[in-house]
Amino acid sequence: MTEVRFHPPRGFGRCHLEPVPQIILLLSRMTAPTAEERKNCWGARDKYWQCLDQADEDFSQCQKFRMLFEGSCPQQWIKYFDKRRDYLKYKAKIQSVGYQPQESTDKL
Secondary structure (H helix, E strand, C coil): CCCCCCCCCCCCCHHHCCHHHHHHHHHHHCCCCCHHHHHHHHHHHHHHHHHHHHCCCCHHHHHHHHHHHHHHCCHHHHHHHHHHHHHHHHHHHHHHHCCCCCCCCCCC
């Protein structure tokens, strides 16, 4: 029986194949959080947001809560919750003050 060897096309050397195990390893770690992990994440988020509300958005006073929040939640969730808080604060401001468009001095 003859041995069949695969020869990758030009430009696809070994260096292109090495990251594959790392990607597989990362994907295997990306499992959905358990109910307990979600509960801990949401609790840490709520404590951090409560601290920010009480400290009038002074982030330096809430660093320990931020660290707990970051340690309890997946990175994608942290990004989402940060954007969500910004949106909710903006929405509350618009609802209380009303929308006031900026006056533009530039006219095209």
